[in-house]
Structure formats: C-alpha cells, structure tokens
Amino acid sequence: MTGRxxxxxxxxxxxxxRAALEDxxxxxxxxxxxxxxxxxxxxxxxxxxxxxxxxxSYEPEExxxxxxxxxxxxxxxxxxxxxxxxLAFEPPDLGPFYDLPAGRQTIGGVIATNLSGPxxxxxxxxxxxxxxxxxxxxxxxxxxxxxxxxxxxxxxDLCKLLAGSYGTLAILTEVTLKALPxxxxxRTLALAGLSASDAVRAMGRAFASPFDTSAAAHVPANLAxxxxxxxxQSWTFVRFEGPEQALRAATDEVARDLAAYGAAEILDAAxxxxxxxxxxxxxxxxPADGSCVWRASVPPAxxxxxxxxxxxxxxxxxxxxxxxxxxxxxVLDEGADGGAEIVRGAVGAFGGHAVLMxASDAVRxxxxxLNPGSAGALALSxxxxxxxxxxxxxxxxxxxxxx
Amino acid sequence: xxxxDRATLARREDIVARLRAVVSGxxxxxxxxxxxxxxxxxxxxxxxxxxxxxxxxxxxxxxxVLTACRELGVKVVPxxxxxxxxxxxxxxxxxxxxxxxxxxxxxxxxxDNRCVVAQPGVANLAITQxxxxxxxxxxxxxxxxxxxxxxxxxxxxxGGVHCLKxxxxxxxxxxxxxxxxTGEVLRLGGKHFDADGYDLLGLLTGSEGLLGVITEVTVRxxxxxxxxxxxLLGFPSSEAAGRCVAEVIAAGIIPGGMEMMDNPAIRAxxxxxxxxxxxxxxxxxxxxxxxxxxEVDHLTRRVEAIARDCGVTELRVSASEEERLKFWSGRKxxxxxxxxxxxxxxxMDGTIPRKQLSKVLARMQELSSEYGLRVANVFHAGDGNLxxxxxxxxxxxGELDRAExxxxxxxxxxxxxxxxxxxxxxxxxxxxxxxxxxxxxxxLQQQQRVKCAFDPDGLLNPGKVFPVLHRCAELGRVxxxxxxxxxxxxxxx
Numbered sequence: 013m014t015g016r017x018x019x020x021x022x023x024x025x026x027x028x029x030r031a032a033l034e035d036x037x038x039x040x041x042x043x044x045x046x047x048x049x050x051x052x053x054x055x056x057x058x059x060x061x062x063x064x065x066x067x068x069s070y071e072p073e074e075x076x077x078x079x080x081x082x083x084x085x086x087x088x089x090x091x092x093x094x095x096x097x098x099l100a101f102e103p104p105d106l107g108p109f110y111d112l113p114a115g116r117q118t119i120g121g122v123i124a125t126n127l128s129g130p131x132x133x134x135x136x137x138x139x140x141x142x143x144x145x146x147x148x149x150x151x152x153x154x155x156x157x158x159x160x161x162x163x164x165x166x167x168x169d170l171c172k173l174l175a176g177s178y179g180t181l182a183i184l185t186e187v188t189l190k191a192l193p194x195x196x197x198x199r200t201l202a203l204a205g206l207s208a209s210d211a212v213r214a215m216g217r218a219f220a221s222p223f224d225t226s227a228a229a230h231v232p233a234n235l236a237x238x239x240x241x242x243x244x245q246s247w248t249f250v251r252f253e254g255p256e257q258a259l260r261a262a263t264d265e266v267a268r269d270l271a272a273y274g275a276a277e278i279l280d281a282a283x284x285x286x287x288x289x290x291x292x293x294x295x296x297x298x299p300a301d302g303s304c305v306w307r308a309s310v311p312p313a314x315x316x317x318x319x320x321x322x323x324x325x326x327x328x329x330x331x332x333x334x335x336x337x338x339x340x341x342x343v344l345d346e347g348a349d350g351g352a353e354i355v356r357g358a359v360g361a362f363g364g365h366a367v368l369m370x371a372s373d374a375v376r377x378x379x380x381x382l383n384p385g386s387a388g389a390l391a392l393s394x395x396x397x398x399x400x401x402x403x404x405x406x407x408x409x410x411x412x413x414x415x
Numbered sequence: 416x417x418x419x420d421r422a423t424l425a426r427r428e429d430i431v432a433r434l435r436a437v438v439s440g441x442x443x444x445x446x447x448x449x450x451x452x453x454x455x456x457x458x459x460x461x462x463x464x465x466x467x468x469x470x471x472x473x474x475x476x477x478x479x480v481l482t483a484c485r486e487l488g489v490k491v492v493p494x495x496x497x498x499x500x501x502x503x504x505x506x507x508x509x510x511x512x513x514x515x516x517x518x519x520x521x522x523x524x525x526x527d528n529r530c531v532v533a534q535p536g537v538a539n540l541a542i543t544q545x546x547x548x549x550x551x552x553x554x555x556x557x558x559x560x561x562x563x564x565x566x567x568x569x570x571x572x573x574g575g576v577h578c579l580k581x582x583x584x585x586x587x588x589x590x591x592x593x594x595x596x597t598g599e600v601l602r603l604g605g606k607h608f609d610a611d612g613y614d615l616l617g618l619l620t621g622s623e624g625l626l627g628v629i630t631e632v633t634v635r636x637x638x639x640x641x642x643x644x645x646x647l648l649g650f651p652s653s654e655a656a657g658r659c660v661a662e663v664i665a666a667g668i669i670p671g672g673m674e675m676m677d678n679p680a681i682r683a684x685x686x687x688x689x690x691x692x693x694x695x696x697x698x699x700x701x702x703x704x705x706x707x708x709x710e711v712d713h714l715t716r717r718v719e720a721i722a723r724d725c726g727v728t729e730l731r732v733s734a735s736e737e738e739r740l741k742f743w744s745g746r747k748x749x750x751x752x753x754x755x756x757x758x759x760x761x762x763m764d765g766t767i768p769r770k771q772l773s774k775v776l777a778r779m780q781e782l783s784s785e786y787g788l789r790v791a792n793v794f795h796a797g798d799g800n801l802x803x804x805x806x807x808x809x810x811x812x813g814e815l816d817r818a819e820x821x822x823x824x825x826x827x828x829x830x831x832x833x834x835x836x837x838x839x840x841x842x843x844x845x846x847x848x849x850x851x852x853x854x855x856x857x858x859l860q861q862q863q864r865v866k867c868a869f870d871p872d873g874l875l876n877p878g879k880v881f882p883v884l885h886r887c888a889e890l891g892r893v894x895x896x897x898x899x900x901x902x903x904x905x906x907x908x
Contacts, residue, residue: 036645061693071770072769073664073770074769117733126609133608136582139617154857155858157858158879159766159834159835160833161768162766163583163799163800165572165621165840165841166846167842167854167858167880168865168866170861170862170865171619172585172616172620173615175614176611176613176614177613216527220526220638221638222640222707223707257705257712257713260709261786283800309608309609310607311525311605311606311607312525312528312607313527338608351700365607367611383612383614386601388599388600389615392595392615393869395865396865398862398863400861400865411613
C-alpha cells in the first residue's frame with residue numbers, strides 16, 4: 013500500500029486493516045493531523061480517518077453525546093454550546109503550539125492523547141468523560157467497550173486504556189462522551205506579584221476553601237505579557253464557576269482569606285476568558301520555534317520546589333496550572349536530550365513525571381517523550397499493545413520503541 | 416463456576432504447607448470452621464468453601480503468595496471486606512482466598528496535596544473520618560461504606576449517591592500499588608494527576624480482581640461543602656418524578672445527590688425508618704444541593720419551582736442538618752427495610768437512559784406479576800442507575816430460581832433500552848452469563864486478551880466476569896482473514 017488511505021466508513025476501515033495485517037504494513041492513524049508533533053515521530057502509511065465524522069446522537073438531558081471519531085472539535089463544541097453544555101475537561105487546542113492553524117483537531121485525537129485543560133483539577137481529565145467507543149483492533153476486528161449511559165462498570169474499563177494510548181491500540185471509529193452543563197458564570201481572582209512558592213500556597217488555600225474553585229494557575233512576570241493585557245509582574249489566577257450570587261460570595265471570601273498575599277483583582281467572565289485560554293493552549297510558551305517544551309505532573313504543593321530544582325541547572329521559561337500540579341516548561345538551552353535528565357530527575361524526586369510535548373524529530377527519537385517507567389511497566393505495556401495490535405500496525409513506536 | 420480440579424484438591428495439604436512457609440502463623444486458615452466465614456460475600460445466594468484462606472500483611476508477602484500459587488498452578492480469589500453484591504469474592508473450591516484484611520492502616524494524610532494514602536483493607540468511611548477534622552472528605556460513598564474496603568471499591572469501581580456530581584472511584588483515584596500474578600509489584604500514579612503511558616490505573620479500577628492484587632491506594636480528598644440541604648419531593652407517579660429529574664438537569668443543575676424510590680420502596684423504608692415519607696406517593700425524590708450557602712439558597716429555589724411545574728404533591732426542604740439526615744435515613748436503610756418485609760432479597764444493579772425509566776418500571780411490574788415475586792425500586796436518578804430489589808424466600812422451593820430469572824430479565828431489559836448490565840456493583844458471577852447480551856464474542860475476546868497480558872495462566876479470580884474462558888494461547892493466534900474486497904479503487908491521496 014502506498015499513498016494516503018481515506019476509508020469512507022468503518023467497514024472500509026476494517027478491510028484496510030486486514031490488508032495491512034496481511035502485508036505487515038504499519039499505518040499512521042490521522043484525522044486532524046494536528047498532533048504529529050506529540051510523542052515519538054510517526055511512521056507508516058498515513059490512514060486518514062477524516063471521512064468518519066459527524067454526530068451520531070446528542071441528548072442533552074441524558075448528558076450523552078455520541079460522535080464519529082474524526083468529528084472536528086469545533087463542531088462538537090458548537091452543538092454543546094447550543095444546549096448550554098460543554099466537555100468539562102476543557103480540551104485545549106494545541107494547533108498553534110505546533111505551528112498549525114487552530115480549530116482543526118478532532119475528538120478522536122483529543123481522546124487518544126487524553127488532553128485536558130485547567131478545569132481538569134476539578135472535573136477530571138478527558139479520560140473521565142469518555143464513556144464508550146467502537147473501534148477496529150489490529151486484527152481487523154470491530155469491537156466496542158463501555159456504554160451510552162453516564163454510569164457503567166460492565167467489563168474492563170477499556171475507555172481509560174484507549175484514552176491517552178496515542179492510537180497505538182485500536183482505531184476509534186465512534187466515541188460516547190459525557191456532556192455537562194456549562195457554568196452559568198465565571199469570575200477570576202487575580203493576585204499580582206507573587207513568588208512561585210507564595211503562589212503555590214495561595215492556590216492550595218483556595219482549593220481548600222468551600223467554594224467551587226475550578227482552576228488555579230500562576231504565570232511569572234517574564235511571561236505575563238503573553239496573557240493579553242497583563243504585563244510587568246507575575247499573576248496568580250484562581251477561577252470560580254457557578255451562579256452569579258455564589259461567585260460574588262466566593263471571590264469576596266477567598267480574597268479576604270488570601271489578603272496576606274495582597275489585594276486581589278476580580279476579573280469578570282469576559283476578562284477571564286483570555287488568560288485561561290492562554291494557560292490552556294500553552295500560549296505563554298510560544299513562539300512555536302521548535303524549542304523543547306515539557307509538561308510535568310507533580311504533587312501540587314511541591315511545584316515551587318520542583319521548579320527551583322530545574323531552574324538551578326537549566327535555562328527554562330515556565331508557568332503553573334492545576335494549582336501547581338502541572339508545570340509547563342520551555343527549555344532555552346536544550347542540549348542533546350532536550351533537558352530530559354534534569355527535568356525528569358527534578359520532578360521524579362517528588363514522585364512526578366514529565367512528558368516532552370514538543371521537540372525536533374532528532375530529540376524525540378533520542379529522548380523518550382513519554383517516560384516508559386519501570387522495566388516491569390514497560391514490559392506490561394508491550395503485552396497490552398500486543399493484546400490489541402499483535403503485529404504493531406498502528407502508530408508503531410509513537411509511545412515507546414515498538415509500542 | 417468451573418468444576419473444581421481434583422488434582423488440586425488432592426494436593427491441599429502441600430499447598431497449605433507451602434503457603435505457611437510464605438505467610439507465617441495465623442496468616443493461613445485451613446480449618447473448616449474458620450474457612451466457613453469466607454464461603455460467600457454480600458451475594459449470599461452463592462457459596463463455596465475455599466481450599467484455604469491466606470491473610471498476608473505486607474506487599475512482599477502478597478508477592479510471595481502469588482508467586483507460590485503461580486508455581487503450584489493454584490487459583491487465587493482476592494477479597495477485601497467481602498461486601499460485593501455481585502459475587503466478586505465468591506471462593507473457588509480449588510482456589511485460595513487472598514484476604515487483604517490485615518492491610519488496615521492509613522499510611523499518609525497529605526492535606527497540602529489533598530490526598531490520602533491508605534492500605535486496601537481500610538474501610539471507605541474511615542478515610543473521610545481521618546480527614547474530616549480538617550474539613551475534607553472522600554467523595555464516593557457506596558451504601559456499605561461503613562464496612563466496604565477501599566481496595567474493594569477500586570476493584571469494583573464503586574459509586575454511591577453522590578457520584579453524578581463527584582464521580583465514582585476511578586474519578587477520585589490518584590495512585591495504586593498492585594501485585595501481578597507474576598509476583599511483580601507495580602506502582603502506578605501517585606500524588607499527581609494523569610500518569611503518562613497507558614492508563615493502567617484506570618484499567619485496574621473496576622477489573623474485579625482479575626488483573627492484579629491491590630496493596631496500596633492513593634485517593635484525592637475534597638473540601639466538604641459548607642452547606643448541604645435536601646429536598647423531599649413526593650410525586651403521584653414515577654413519570655412525574657422522572658420528568659422532574661430531567662428538568663433539573665436540563666436547567667443546568669447537577670445536584671450533589673438525586674435519589675428516587677417507587678411506592679413499594681417508600682412504604683418499606685417508611686415503616687422501617689419513620690423518615691416521614693408520604694406513604695401514598697407514587698414516587699419520591701430526594702434532591703440534595705451542596706456548596707456555599709448562597710449557592711444552595713439559589714438552587715433550592717430553582718429546584719422547588721421545577722418540582723411545582725412537574726406536579727409535586729409533597730415538598731419539604733430540610734431546615735436543619737438533623738432534618739436532612741432524617742430525609743436520607745429512609746433511603747439509606749432501604750435495603751434492611753426490604754430485608755424486614757421479605758426473608759431474602761436480591762439487590763440488582765443496572766443503568767438505563769433516564770428517559771426510559773417509566774417504560775422500564777412498567778415492564779418490571781409486568782414481570783413481577785409473571786414471576787409472582789414482589790419488587791421495590793431505589794434509583795440513583797441523576798445517572799440512571801437502577802437498584803430493583805427482588806423479594807423472595809429461599810426456603811420456598813423454586814423461589815430462588817424464579818428470582819434469578821426475574822433479575823436476569825430486568826438486566827436484559829436495561830440493555831435492550833440502551834443501558835448497561837451494571838452501574839456500580841460489577842459483573843462478578845451474578846451477571847457473568849448475561850455479558851453476551853451486551854457484548855459480542857469479539858468484544859469479550861478483546862477483553863480477555865487484556866487479561867492475558869496480566870495473567871497468562873488465568874489463575875487470578877477465574878470464573879468471574881467472562882462467561883466462557885479461553886486459553887491465552889488460543890486467543891493470541893493471529894488469523895489473517897482478508898475480506899473479499901481489497902479496495903483497489905479506494906481513493907488515495
């Protein structure tokens with residue numbers, strides 16, 4: 013097989029996979045093709061799922077949306093918006109981060125990479141809103157798992173396994189998602205000039221308050237200019253969502269509780285939108301010049317220490333999301349490994365891990381973008397890959413060598 | 416269950432001796448009297464006497480037990496507190512029960528990172544009790560939360576009355592330590608979110624003890640809402656109550672809890688608990704709103720208005736914490752309440768799209784007359800999770816059998832209307848033979864191949880979840896079955 017394959021439906025897709033199985037021909041699974049920069053460099057014949065798109069059903073009162081896997085996110089978001097709902101995990105649009113246009117990604121790509129935005133800390137990740145699917149495995153068989161209701165424990169939770177599997181296990185053809193009411197209103201409490209350690213303490217305090225805190229982020233002074241209209245000093249943001257009356261009480265009381273960290277500005281819904289979109293879409297670490305960008309997960313209260321351990325040894329720009337639980341880092345002097353040893357060493361000391369989100373192909377081949385973990389976990393991952401895709405046809409090597 | 420292997424039964428003394436060499440002293444139970452305590456779990460209709468029970472107290476001991484069992488070719492049934500309602504911990508006569516009861520300590524309370532690290536035998540409620548002094552709690556609250564263990568909650572991916580808003584176990588879990596059948600110990604996740612690589616944490620959650628033995632759990636804890644208020648809403652019919660539920664959600668409100676009971680359940684609960692329920696109501700809703708006081712005030716008014724529009728006949732709002740708990744007391748004691756009006760009952764568990772509720776309840780009444788058995792319904796209304804309670808008397812010949820068939824018909828009905836076989840209790844042995852109504856043979860084979868990646872000899876909790884057991888070697892073969900067409904005309908770009 014050569015050229016690009018574009019199956020019209022699941023049946024054609026199945027036949028393509030069967031042919032690939034016979035010919036032992038690896039396939040690169042793409043739909044929006046906006047995430048080729050993530051993971052190890054793709055290989056194989058491009059298999060373009062773009063025609064497997066469209067809404068299957070949407071019942072807002074059941075909180076359930078079913079769509080074909082290559083349905084563009086912009087379409088899904090517009091259907092949800094009409095019903096006053098959203099995907100609570102706040103999926104980012106990383107097109108521009110990878111030097112591609114915005115608005116091109118598909119739901120299948122978002123699920124396959126388990127991408128989640130600032131609200132993840134409250135509402136869960138993409139995987140927590142992924143309820144069921146139909147797919148084709150590496151044997152060329154159609155199979156399904158999960159269901160079309162919001163609560164289900166029937167059989168293994170293969171949705172979790174497929175979310176974040178980078179298309180290495182099966183080709184999704186249809187997904188069922190949990191849709192939730194969008195917040196009525198939004199307020200952001202913004203504190204200026206905090207150090208990283210004070211910011212981490214303040215954000216932790218906000219999450220220990222009895223209010224509906226939906227996100228917390230900290231952007232240092234050197235990156236604040238990229239948030240739109242806020243410059244010159246660091247900014248620490250705490251976001252509340254809910255009915256307007258509740259938001260007033262939340263911002264008043266939490267601002268009072270955080271008075272030791274300075275007077276807070278209150279941003280209304282309109283003023284909140286830009287900074288949170290920037291935090292979500294990694295805008296503070298633009299320009300997209302191909303420099304290495306890392307995403308580290310650490311216990312939130314340890315974020316400032318982890319950042320200090322990295323900046324002591326490596327030139328980086330950084331900011332925090334998830335109240336410190338997520339650290340975004342751009343490496344300024346990357347060296348041969350993109351800073352892997354220093355970044356992974358520092359966050360590993362706190363029990364965390366780091367994913368290389370963007371780098372040149374050379375660095376992505378040399379440095380595992382995803383940390384394979386212990387030898388035992390890697391061996392198990394290989395056996396799981398084999399249980400779905402015995403000949404490693406799908407996105408071969410996108411996660412680890414051979415997986 | 417699969418017929419016990421005679422050769423294994425004949426080696427019993429050797430197996431017990433080998434286990435004693437690994438776990439000393441009272442960690443191995445082989446005496447018939449003591450074993451009887453383990454012959455069933457919360458699904459008491461099924462019983463079996465295990466070969467032996469082993470109670471290790473460290474992760475290393477668990478590893479040695481599993482290694483020994485693998486070398487001996489002996490099956491292992493993991494067990495937490497034994498409260499499973501689907502028979503997840505039902506012993507095998509030719510297998511060893513591995514009890515995690517000695518893993519009963521909370522290891523770390525980390526308020527700064529809002530998480531708790533606990534051993535798997537710690538009771539669900541004990542986690543909340545350990546952090547409530549600081550204003551925190553652990554959200555998933557299965558009704559057996561006083562007794563059920565956190566390890567068992569992970570194995571079954573347990574829910575509770577608050578899970579529409581706060582999620583089930585998998586949504587509240589950060590890390591696990593797990594021992595594989597190979598004796599290997601894996602640490603997954605930790606105090607941070609979203610490990611990279613395959614989501615093994617998510618896969619193990621709800622795997623019903625078939626993939627590994629959990630030896631440590633890290634859960635996230637949440638700040639307890641300032642205010643919680645319950646509305647008690649009586650409706651003339653389940654249809655009206657169901658419409659109210661749909662309207663609340665359509666209004667963009669996700670209550671902390673939203674429970675429905677049908678008339679037989681209302682009567683049983685009221686007679687038992689005296690919670691002040693309207694005995695004549697066709698259906699009762701308890702809607703709990705939580706959050707900051709101003710938010711709760713606002714939402715209470717909105718839910719009241721919706722309930723009036725839906726024809727509510729009884730409307731009470733809790734004015735105190737005492738009254739809120741009283742509203743809940745009837746619902747929370749629904750199971751023992753039904754236990755008082757019937758010698759035995761089955762607690763079923765299926766999920767349906769909510770819009771199908773009245774159809775399902777009507778059909779259930781027909782089935783009730785056909786089988787000559789009473790049924791009462793409690794229902795996690797927000798997420799469509801039904802718990803029909805089938806009343807029977809095991810001492811009346813034929814009733815158990817009829818109750819089982821009635822239950823199976825209800826679950827098939829759930830699947831027929833677009834739902835699933837189990838919302839929060841797991842498949843276990845109870846629903847194993849119904850898996851084919853929801854999944855194709857290919858679906859089930861794919862799941863079993865995942866099992867093979869963890870446990871190639873099929874020694875961990877076999878006979879649960881899957882109706883037909885295949886050997887891993889057979890499942891692993893790759894058949895190349897090219898279809899008739901090769902798509903020579905397929906557009907290529």
